[in-house]
Amino acid sequence: MKRVVITGIGALTPIGNNVKDFWHSLANGVSGAAPITRFDTAKFKTKFACELKNFNPLDHIEKSEARRYDLFTQYALIAVAEAVKNAAINFETLNRNRIGVIWGSGNGGIGTFEEQVKEYVKGDGTPRFNPFFIPKMIVDIASGVISIKYGLRGVNFATVSACATSNTALIDAFNYIRWNKADMIVTGGSEAPINESSVGGFNSSKALSTRNDSPATASRPFDVTRDGFVMGEGAGAIILESYEHAIKRNAPILAEIVGGGMAADAYHLTGTHPDGEGAYLGMLAALEEAEINPSDIDYINTHATSTLLGDSSELRAIERVFGPHPNLNISATKSMTGHLLGAAGAVEAIACIMAVQQNIVPPTINSTDIDPGYKDAFNLTLGKAQPRTVNFAMSNTFGFGGHTATTIIRKFA
Template identity: 65%
Template sequence: MRTISLKRVVVTGLGALTPIGNDVNTFWKNIKAGTSGAAPITRFDTTEFKTKFACELKNFDIEKFMEKKEARKMDLFTQYAMVAAQEAIENAGINTGDIDKTKIGVIWASGNGGMQTFEDQIVEFTQGGFIPKFNPFFIPKLISDIAAGQIAIKYGFMGINYCTVSACASSSSALVDAFNYIRLGKANVIVAGGSEAPITRAGIAGFNALKALSTRNEEPVTASRPFDTDRDGFVMGEGAGAIILEEYEHAVKRGATIYGEMVGGAMTADAYHLTATHPEGLGAKLGMKEALEDAELTLEDVDYINAHATSTPVGDISELKAITGLFGEQVKKLNVSATKSMTGHLLGAAGAIEAIACIKATQEDIVPPTINTTALGEGIPTDVNLTIGKAQQRKVDVAMSNTFGFGGHNAIVVFTKVKA
């Protein structure tokens, strides 16, 4: 029987494109400062929509990163992927001739793929008298896996390449998969992350129909208010997050800067409901338990949990039930925060962005805040430190990120400071 020795997996590059910063440094600065990215939607006329605001990117110009001709071949979600991946790849220094690119992979997530492309083409199709004529780039712009392919094509990365789709857990699923492939020796480096561009007419109207979005149109800046008594749904966000995961010895040998270590991950299912989380958080609790077992860590080791906490009435409570149910009295010694209060909910890209927040938290020993929460809602435990209002300086050796998606998907990732 073949014995497999699991390899260590470290973080050597980061890239972020978010509603509160178009690069990692700006994103992290604004996260620490408690900056909200919510504002009235500028992309289309919202007169007839129940929700008229979102967390859009600010001052984003794709022509700063690629020629207009190339950008037109990509949906926004792929454009976002290319920008975040570029920052991470340059940050990691892996786009060089002396690195074996056959052992560099890309696992990229998107919960929805090319929503704007699909919407535009169907509208054009119906307005054209049902003539079966489509743009030749319709399918290549639409499909969710195309971002992974485009990244690999640009940089010549010939290793593992595919897309993970598990709704709002998608990019955390990508991280777990990348982690496992590297520690099994199937790749030296993987560009992992996710991107989403759901602020379209169909995206907003669809989530409005589910009654999932906040309709706090008069005060969008404070609309995303996890755990608050007046929370009424999530705020849509857009953007991308990229993380370079690399085998430890490979990173050390090439003299890479190491930002942290990924030590565990798990994926579970609620097996309960199409859109609602399990009311007792059973799937989330199982996922956190398995992620810590995978990392060979105890409950006492965890310092910070970046909660999925989307600001929905049911979801926030079920997640805290999972956390308190697993951690028991230990919950009083850790910090929990909901960074979606600032970025909005980036759907399939949320996990990657929140993993970056965890990695930066371990680097700087700072827990980012939960903003906009003024009065805890009914059923929200008062003995959990939800890091309300402002960032908190504390030792953060171990950080965990929770992500959950429609369909009952749960993905949990665990990061630590790197150990020699």
């Protein structure tokens, strides 16, 4: 099997529109939650989210090009451009038949779908749809657009596993390179879900926090007063390549991916297994593939969305794998970014890469009254970032339908 290294990263998040700003906010415990500006929330139960700040896609993409893409594809292009620059890639000098794109999104162009259906309903029944309606909406279009922009003719597809989506993409990319089916893959995920249908739909399923009086403190993973997740948007892009390929082109190597595990709860449409069965199996599979012991993990970036059942089941699964482990650093960065749905895994993988590089564990903010059963079981990195040598970082993501995906990042040496 080939070794797989990480040579570039790009981030577009509610707490920073590039990797540098994202990491600075993450390490300093900055919340990205605020009242929604995209639409009138007067009749909605939840009136806040983690939107991108000071962001205009036209600063990055020509207007004529942007009109062909839904926001989720625009976000993907912007994050990928940063990752390509970060990785010092000149595609003209590389074999682009051996470079692929595996990109994920949980909802694809849901904003475009909502907009077009509204326009149709307003009309006289004549089907007047935008000619870009379908290509703007379909989930796989981002991977296609990325490949077209850079002329990448290798393996190309989209992954969809709800909120585990971009971790699934990362694992697939890791495997294709390990199997020598590609030299390099652009991977990650993007999501643009802050619209009426998404917020209304998640409100109906009682998944979102309704702490409208204090948006910045609404996402409080592991806290007994948690009442749901805070929706976020954005993208994370990661360049993976074989070790040999990276060395040959003198690439900057940021870290190494060494394990990935996927499983299923096989339990409920939207709820997680009480004992975190899928999470447990996924973490074990990732550890086995990485050929390390649970004691080797220094930091876990948890899925921890701030839902009552989800957080508890994940901690139960972690306890099953690691046992009570007060020295194991755990944190929930969704307390700052909100939940980026299909893009969450990529953004949180970048948080792990930075933790491995900087030897800093980002905090869990807003959480003070921890579930009694887990208050002393782990170091939940409450309130402030903590310095620590991070040789191995684990990232967990779980999605509706019981999908689970876990990746392990190692300090490069």
